[in-house]
Amino acid sequence: MCFNLADLFRINSSIQDITINAKHLFLNKYFWDAIHTSLHNPRRLYLARSSSEGSSEPVFWEVWRRFEEIEYTRRFDSCAEVYDAAVDGSVRLKSFKCDEKRYLSARTQGLWRWLRKCPNLTTLHWPYIRSDLEKFGMREFNKPVWPHLEDLSLEEMGRCDDEAARVFFGRLGPLTHLRMTRGFLGPHFFDLLRERHFDSLRTLCVENMSSITGEMVLGVLQHCAPLEVFETRRMSFLDLRANPGPWACLGLRRLRVALETDPADPEVDRMFFEQLSKLTNLKEFDTSRSPHDAWEGPQYPLLQLRLDRGLAQLSNLTRLWTVKIESTGQGLSSEDVEWMLEHWPLLTRLSGKLSSDTDIEERITDLPVEVLDIIGDYLDTGVNSFKPLILTSSKLYHHFSQRLWRHVTVHSHTPPDFFGILKDRTHFVHSIRFKGRVQTEYYLIHYPGLLVFEHDNTVRTIAKAKEVCRNSVNFFRLNPTIQDVIITPRDLSLNEGFWNAIFASLQNPRRLKLGKEDAVMKPVMEGGSGRAFWRVCGRFEQLHWGGLVPIGHVHEDVEPPVWPYLEDLRLGDVRGTDETMARVVFTHLPPSLKHLRVDSAIFGPESFGILRERVFDNLRTLSVRECTSFRSPMILEALQKCPRLEELDAYSITTTDLRGHPGTWACHGLTLLRVTFRSGRGEDEEFDDHDNNDGDDDHLLFKHISTLTHLEELDMTRYPEAYARNWFSPSRQTGPQLRLDSGLGQLLTLTRLKKAKFSGIVQNMRVVDVDWMLQSWPKLEELCGEFSQVASTEKELSALTSSRSPAPVALCAKPLxxxxxxxxxxxxxxxxxxxxxxxxxxxxxxxxxxxxxxxxxxxxxxxxxxxxxxxxxxxxxxxxxxxxxxxxxxxxxxxxxxxxxxxxxxxxxxxxxxxxxxxxxxxxxxxxxxxxxxxxxxxxxxxxxxxxxxxxxxxxxxxxxxxxxxxxxxxxxxxxxxxxxxxTALEWRTSIARFPSRRLVEAIRQNTWPNLESFQLIGTKFKDDKSALILQHLPPLHVLRFPNRYLSELSFGRLQERHFASLSILDLNGCTLFTSEMVLSVLSGCPLLEDLSAPFLTASDLRQSEPARRAWVCLGLTRLKVYITRDREHPDADKLVFEQLSKLVKLEELDIGDDSLYDLNDDLVRDLGSRGALQLRLDSGLDCLAGMKSLYAVEFRGTVQTMRVQEIEWMLENWPELREVSGKLSKNSQTHAILKGIFEKRDICTFDR
Structure with missing residues (x-):
């Protein structure tokens, strides 16, 4: 094994992270030598359970010096001299973690010396320190060590005295995280900790330290301001009475301490609750009694979380997720628990016995649960330690699990054990949010009622991005009920397969939202991924793209997107030219578009012309404030030609253009007008009562505004510095004057006006002008701006608006x-x-x-x-x-x-x-x-x-x-x-148990639904005769999803007779008796078919079929999912398969993997497996598929392929849209790696499984 690993390192010199987790694997010198000589930039080494035969070799330490992070959880069987071989330290090493708890004390001398020669350590997790202090003496610690150390974790300090611990920590720099499991910490050490580390400590875990006194605990809470996580044993009311000062750690997120109180003095409880109420960021509160306390000193009763003891003071702890009260002897009532549920809305874990009274415990389980959302998250303790948010009370657990889990968030660090908890509650989940690269298991769950899918956080490497896309594809296919897709990750290039999965899988997509983080980057727009993205946009009603929109990288020969259902379009910073934007974005905008928001400087005449022709008649919202090229004449034309416009947010209108475009404004239903009006008054001219130079301009403007009788908000605010448009920065003097002698009286028709804003425009109003506004605009709620340049007048007018009856007018913005x-x-x-x-x-x-x-x-x-x-x-x-x-x-x-x-x-x-x-x-x-x-x-x-x-x-x-x-x-x-x-469309997701199959068959036989075009019955099973009756009496269908394992010849005959001529989507996956001959009949008998999913197709059946069944008529097929086998006895049959597939020139997705075989019986699966899957090779006939120019995804997962370089090069040359290849390219691992590399160099995603 070591020799194979050594060869692997020599072939793949770019490896950075190495994880070895294998028992009885001896890592010899060849293993270490390959790492030392081959890897260019090793970063992380993790060793678990394996032994190190070559650890005494010098090359072993040379390898260790090259890593930045080392973690091992194994035992070195060599003698102490192994570590003495380490002469030189490492300047690269930043993190060292050791989990060897046994026998390390006898071997740490050399290793300790080596670590002391690693000056850049920032993280050190060390199991045992007693022998070091005793053997080496205090001279070893008389000079500074590890000046950059921030995270220190010590499993055991042995019997080191207080002074020795003080000297050791005195040579360390300020720590951020400190964890100590066992040992003795006395007053000298605590004083040093307070002087040297309290200003930087965010994590302090000393829960098993028996020497920590209540006075020390209180000192930490009162003086360690940055603290976020604090775990200790207990604190007595005697310490709180002696020192009742305020607690300083207001950012505390996790607190674990047993609070001992005095039952005879309610004032003590009040003092505890008063201090706890200041910890408004607290998420986890654990006041359980430690088992070690049973034999350590006198015990006092613990704090009771009851309203009559002062619990109501904690009403502001709204972020509290977890409360643990194990072994505390609580005596809660139902009112106490009701109060917690009401005031702690995020509470998801209440652990411990709530009451010793069994009757009260039973009543608590019947509480009405008003908590609506539960975040299926894991609590971050601040030190990469996460705990599951579950209810552990035996009584409350069942009750809560029936009501919660509607909105779930899963992190990349969520442990696997949460998977089972979530899987049991899938039918309650309506929305799910993935943060980062979550584990694959969470993508493989089916949620029957899922409506919203959200993915965010950073994915920084290409491999991780591809994995996220692949997992998301599976997720969409498992959850077709998703309506809203929200993607806001940074550095995640969403590939073609991602978008195509949305297009092909989601049944009724409604909203696509891409956050301000750049979710789609340049590579997406340059090829098939861009086409797939525009294609999927056509199925949504709302598209919100808040980030960079690099349409400048879209090729000119790319067809513009068509989105017939789009009603709401919001685009962020579009990059490119106005011509490109008009061609790519606006060419096929539907006339039904109602809301358009664009924040791009390139929005110009080309885009505006298309917008005017296509959507002006129905446009309700137009927001183009940040479009610097959307000039004043365009804004005026929108006001004149958008009769249904309700909201307009643009940059500025000049009075010169207002005079040049005298037409009437047609948008009489406008409710919000946010635009700056630039008058012709010079920037250096001041306005006074005798200045009438621009009175005509103001009169003309107010005449137009007076026609907007539904107007509720008029915002003429100047933004001279916002949006970085300094060249549009007019002086504060220019703009219309809200004065009666300037034509303000014409706005008497604005009886619905609620807000008038004129910030940045210095006005010279008078009392008569403001009084007119207050009387003429009865619904006025807000006047925002400066009334006058004269201070006394400004103060007088402000007082006038404030004293208005019955409701004063606000002078500043307020949330509405x-x-x-x-x-x-x-x-x-x-x-x-x-x-x-x-x-x-x-x-x-x-x-x-x-x-x-x-x-x-x-x-x-x-x-x-x-x-x-x-x-x-x-x-x-x-x-x-x-x-x-x-x-x-x-x-x-x-x-x-x-x-x-x-x-x-x-x-x-x-x-x-x-x-x-x-x-x-x-x-x-x-x-x-x-x-x-x-x-x-x-x-x-x-x-x-x-x-x-x-x-x-x-x-x-x-x-x-x-x-x-x-x-x-x-x-x-x-x-x-x-x-x-x-x-016309029925989708019924049900279950097998007690399904009324006879009644359904009878209802269909009686033609209960004569207009039905789409029939989807999922989750039940029918015998073949009943399935046949259903298909016989249903009207001709366009869509049929009927995964019935008993559907066989009789049902197929009815399907052929009744529905073949009209079907466009046919999904028969799960129909275990649906044969290869039936699939051939579908392909040769459904002329309108666009999407087909079936179990399998054999080359031998195609070879033996009649010529009529080889004449495939579904030439518009875009997706084909079927497992295709070879004919080993007649190799020419494989070429016949490719010849038939070549007729499907519009095919975009070809899936010949074995996924569809999972529901078949074992004997049939073995028979199909023995025949072998269709080989995508040129000598088998692959070159027949040269006409599939639209093919973007090829899947053959679970099949054994034997491709070569020539096949890969042929695919790249003949399938220009190819962006996703799924499956093992070759049964030889090295060949597979080489072929995969060829695809990845062309930015084509490859998925091995």
């Missing part, structure tokens, strides 16, 4: 609710009285409400809020209710039913069953919609199903999971689905 389609519980009552007459989409998030509104008044029922805003927005078409726990009231459903004029789509997720009147009102509201999506909740038998049909409903996504004993089950679900006769 955003006029968007998303509603959360943080808004105030008055926010729900704002009408949005053009609002078409609204999403409600049922979040927790504060216990008091405006301090003292309890809030009204939230259903009243939502009903109020729906009444004000009757044009809403798309309505989403998220986390609707518990079911909204009858009033809200009746408001939805009676108010909305033309509702189209309703999505309801996670709604618990409730009383029958509410459910009846819910069904009544559903009858108004054309599209319905019900995910993740249950319906009880006590809730009567609607008796009337739903004639308007056309598309139904149905995924209700029975949770409760009295659930209506799948029988009741089918009863309701049968009352939707006009469905």
């Amino acid at each position: 609710p955003a006029a968007s389609g998303t509603n959360s519980s943080s808004l105030h009552e008055e926010d729900y009285t704002i009408p949005f007459p053009a609002l078409t989409s609204l999403s409600f998030g049922f979040l927790s409400w504060p216990t008091a509104f405006h301090g003292t008044v309890p809030p009204p029922d939230r259903n009243d809020y939502f009903a109020s805003i729906i009444r004000l927005c009757p044009r809403i078409q798309n309505l989403t209710l998220t986390n609707a726990v518990h079911c909204p009231s009858v009033q809200l459903w009746e408001t939805i039913f009676s108010t909305l004029e033309n509702p189209r789509r309703l999505a309801v997720t996670r709604m618990d069953p409730t009383d029958n009147p509410s459910m009846q009102a819910f069904w009544k509201a559903c009858s108004r919609f054309e599209e319905l999506e019900l995910i993740g909740f249950d319906i009880l038998t006590t809730n009567e199903l609607p008796a009337t049909p739903f004639p308007r409903l056309k598309r139904l996504t149905h995924q209700l999971t029975p949770y409760f004993r009295h659930s209506i089950g799948q029988e009741g679900q089918l009863t309701w689905i049968m009352r939707c006769p006009n469905l």
Whole structure:
């Protein structure tokens, strides 16, 4: 093995990190010599369990000197002279970690001396220090050592006395992290620690040090200000009484200390709670009693977390995640736990016995849980130590696990044991967020109701970026219900496979958001990845790209993106030219585009011309403030030709252009106008009461603004330094004057105006002008700017606005609710009285409400809020209710039913069953919609199903999971689905247990859904005869996903007769009886087919098939997933397969891997495996596929390929769009590595598995 590893190092000289974790592996001198002579820049060495036969050789130490980080957890069996061979130290070594706890004391002399010759150490984890101090004496520590050391961890200091420890630490620089497991620390050491290290310590863990007194613990809390993690034994109330000074470590995130109190003196508890209340950043609080305390000194009762003892003082610890009270003898009541859940919204772990009273413990399990979100995260203790956030109380665990885990975040450092916890709660998860390069297992989980996928944080190497993309591809395929994709990582080049997985897998994508970090870089835009990105954008309704948009790297021959569903487009810093931007971004913008926000200096005439022709008629929002090339005439033209414009945010309009474009403004529904008006007044001219030079300009401007009768915010603020446009920096004198003699009186029509801003424009208003505003604009809430250059006048006018009755006008900006389609519980009552007459989409998030509104008044029922805003927005078409726990009231459903004029789509997720009147009102509201999506909740038998049909409903996504004993089950679900006769698309995700197969077959036989075009029934099984009846009586389908393992010849005959002529998407993966001959019939009988997934296809069946079955008619096929076998007895059959595949010239993804074989029986899998997979070789006929110019992904995972260099070069030459190759290129590892390197040099992602 060592010789093989040595050869590996010699071939791969770029290796930096080496990890050896193998028992009974003897690392001899050849191993170390290969590292020493071959590797260019080794960085990290990790050794575990292996032995070191050559550690006495000089080359062993030469190798160690070349690494920056060394960590070993093994035992050196050599004698002490092994370490004495280390003569010279290492200037490269920065981190040394040793986990050898046994026998090290007898061998540390040479190793210790070697470490002392490593002056740049910043991290040292050392297991045992007793022998060093005793053997070497204090002279060894009389000079400074390791001046850069920041992180020191000592497992044991043995019986070193207090003075010896003080001398040792006195020679170290200020530490940031200090952990000491066992040893003796006395007052001399503590004094040194306070003098030398308290100003820098962020982590101090001394929980097993019996010599640490309560006085020392209190000294740490009062004087160590930077501390974030503190773990110790205990602190007594006697110490707190003696020294009640304030605690200084206000940034503390984790505190572990047993607080001993006096039950007879409630004042002691109050003092403890008062100090703890100042730790507002606290995330983990552990006041458990250590087992070692049982035999060490007298014991006092521990702090009780009860309201009657002062717990209410901790209401500001809103970041608290974990509370541990093990072995503390708590006597909590249900009111105490309710208070914790209400005031600590992030609480996810409550560990320990809550009460000694069994009855109280039982009652606590029945508490109503109002905690809505749980972050499936691991608590970072600040020293790379992470603990799982789970509930460990035996009573609360089951209760909480049924209610939480809706929003999950997984870190790159999340340990594997969290995987099982998360996997058991997948049906509760609605959104998931991956931070960094998380472990592969988390990408392989199926979440039935997942709606949002978010990935962020830094991925810095190409290998890690490719792994993230590969894992994300699998994740999208497992979770097709995802609607929102949010990507905000830095340095992550998202490859073609990533975008194509979104395009091919997600069923109803809605929003794509790319953060300000550059998620897509130059390589993405230059080739197939860019094409794939633009292609996937066409499926989204919203595209937000906040980072760098390098469209300048898009080739001229690349077809521009087509996005027929796009309604909201937001682009950040677009790089390139105006012509490129017009060609790439705006050429195929749909007329339905409603919102456009662009922050790019290249937005110019070319882009504006296309924008004017395509989207001006329907545009609602136009934000181009940072587009320096979007000049004044363009802004005026938008005002004149966008009749439906509601918000305009641009840079400036000049009065010269205003006079040159005298047309009327058509956007009479404008509610927000944010633009600077530059008058013709010279920069050096001052305005006074007799200055009428520009009065006509102001009159003209106010005349146009007066037509905007729906205007709510008028912002004329000057931004002379913002956005770095110094060449547009006009003086403070230029701009319209808000005076009656300048035409201000014409704005009498702006009765809805709430905000008027004129910062940066020095005004010369008078009392009569401000008084006119206050009287003429009754809804005015804010005036922002300087009224006058005269100080006395400014003060007088400010006082006038402040004294206005009944509500004063604000003179500075204040936060107000955003006029968007998303509603959360943080808004105030008055926010729900704002009408949005053009609002078409609204999403409600049922979040927790504060216990008091405006301090003292309890809030009204939230259903009243939502009903109020729906009444004000009757044009809403798309309505989403998220986390609707518990079911909204009858009033809200009746408001939805009676108010909305033309509702189209309703999505309801996670709604618990409730009383029958509410459910009846819910069904009544559903009858108004054309599209319905019900995910993740249950319906009880006590809730009567609607008796009337739903004639308007056309598309139904149905995924209700029975949770409760009295659930209506799948029988009741089918009863309701049968009352939707006009469905065109039905997706029903269900389960095998108690599925009403007979009733479903009978319903289809009776033509219950005559207009059905898409049928997806997932999660159940039918016998072949029942499947045949279903396929026979369904109308001709366009989309069929029917993974039924019993689907066989009878069903296939009905499929062929009834649906072959109309199918465009056919997914039969999981149909274990679907034969190769049937696949051939599909390929030769479905002319409109675009996407086919089937189990397998054999070359022998193709060879023996009739000529008619070789005439494949699905020439528009873009994706083919099927395992193809060889015919070893007739090698020409392989070429016949390639000849048939060559007809599919539009193919973009070819997957011949063995994934589809997993559901087949073992005998069949062995038979197919013995035949061997189709070989992608030129001598087998690969050159027949030269016409597949659109092919971007080839997958052959699980197959044994024997490719050569000539095959790889042929693919690169003939498949220009190829960007992803998945599978083992050759069974020979060295050949595979060489071929993989050829692909990677051309920026093509290769995945071995």
